[in-house]
Amino acid sequence: MARRVRDVLLIGTALLWLIPTYLVVVNASTAADDYAGPSWWPGSWGFFDNLSTAFETADIGQAMSNSLLYSTGAALIAVGVAALASFAVVIMPVKRPAVWFWAIYTGTLLPLQVFLSPLFNGYADTSLYDTQYGMVLIYAAIAVPFAFFVIRNYMTTAPREMMEAAQLDGASWIAMFVRIHLPLARGALLAAFLFQFLATWNDLLFGITLSTSPNVRPLMAALAELNGQYAGLGPPVILAAGLVASAPTVALFLGFQRFFVNALKLTP
Incomplete structure (x- = not known):
């Protein structure tokens, strides 16, 4: 019973x-010319026309390419730096x-909004504003x-005997990092990469603050512009782009959900 x-x-919660x-899919599939308001049932088919x-109109394709660049580049840089810091x-x-841990981890405790004003001024003064490498830099820094946190928690579980054996064999710190700890931590590295990829892909705050040009603007900023400046196109167009x-x-989440679960198990 x-x-x-x-x-x-569980079934009720999932439904x-x-x-x-379901509502987003139905209304995104309705032809924009036939849209008369939110609907619970599919009407005329117009998803691909809306898309x-x-x-x-909003150059969504270029924005998706930009977000792919930012998400992949920033996540790779962040995971590389975090792995080195965790090993150290x-x-x-x-x-x-412990002091080094809190000095690095404190970056997750501050709201991102506090960085906007100094970042905007600093980017404007250093010609990083509205540039792709400037966007990759800030996304990597906040990631x-x-x-x-994720990689360090995993490395605390590494057996000390393995490190001692490597030192007795004359292995350098670099050799231990590359040949032993990186292969052992590949699950945590991938989980951290996935988390940061998704966070960067879904970011709107820095996208609308530090970029304006279509060839630099990330995807969420382009969707925000589509919902604002081009709102007259109708909700079906905006919903189709959002889907x-x-x-x-x-x-990405469905394909690698095992790594998300494993990463959460490593966090206290």
Whole structure:
């Protein structure tokens, strides 16, 4: 009996969460010319026409390419830096490792809004504003603390005997990092990469603050412009673009959900 109640609750919760997705799909598939308001049932089919309008009007294709560049580049840089920092704090004999941990991890405790004004002024003064490398730089910087948190927690579980054996064999710190700890931590590295990829892909705050040009603007900023400046195109066009924008992150999560679960198990 208890199992049936649990199953019913789980199914009901899943259906409840799927209702908004269902409404988005139905209304995004309605032809913009026939749209008369939110609908619970599919009417005329116009999804691909809506999507074509969004791509032509707001240059969604270029924005998706920009977000792919930012998400991949920033996540790779952040994971690389975080892996080095984690190895130094956990494995190498540094003084006051707890101080170094909190000095890096504190970056996740501050709201991102506090960085906007100094970042905008600094980017404007250094010609980083509205540039692709400037966007990659800021996304990588804000991604390092959480990636460090995930990778560092995993490296604390590495057997000390393995490190001692490598040192007895004459292995250098670089050799230990590259040949031993990186292969062992590949699950945590991939999980950190996925987390930061999704966070960068879905970012709107820095996208609308530090970029304006279509060839630099990330995807969420382009969707915000589509919803603002081009709102007259109709909700079906905006919803169709939103569905396509969310499809890569949903596919990524479903394909690598095991690594997300494992990463959460490593966090205290």
